[in-house]
Amino acid sequence: xxxxxxxxxxxxxxxxxxxxxxxxxxxxxxxxxxxxxxxxxxxxxxxxxxxxxxxxxxxxxxxxxxxxxxxxxxxxxxxx
Ligand SMILES: [Zn+2]
Numbered sequence: 857x858x859x860x861x862x863x864x865x866x867x868x869x870x871x872x873x874x875x876x877x878x879x880x881x882x883x884x885x886x887x888x889x890x891x892x893x894x895x896x897x898x899x900x901x902x903x904x905x906x907x908x909x910x911x912x913x914x915x916x917x918x919x920x921x922x923x924x925x926x927x928x929x930x931x932x933x934x935x936x
Contacts, residue, residue, distance in 0.1 A: 881929050883914045891930035893919040
């Protein structure tokens with residue numbers, strides 16, 4: 857029973873931490889909202905094909921229209 861309690865506290869702590877990280881746009885955070893390309897306003901697909909290791913690891917996407925690299929929060933990483 858005490859193990860269940862410890863496990864629950866760990867899960868809650870993790871969720872609080874993750875929410876906090878997401879607020880600060882940390883690379884550890886998660887963004888569940890759809891991202892729009894700031895350059896051409898294209899809605900980015902939910903299912904993204906990672907272009908490189910960083911995208912696969914940290915999230916982020918490459919705009920299918922203008923090939924701008926975006927992070928998972930929709931901010932431009934670099935423009936081609
Ligand atoms: Zn774009």
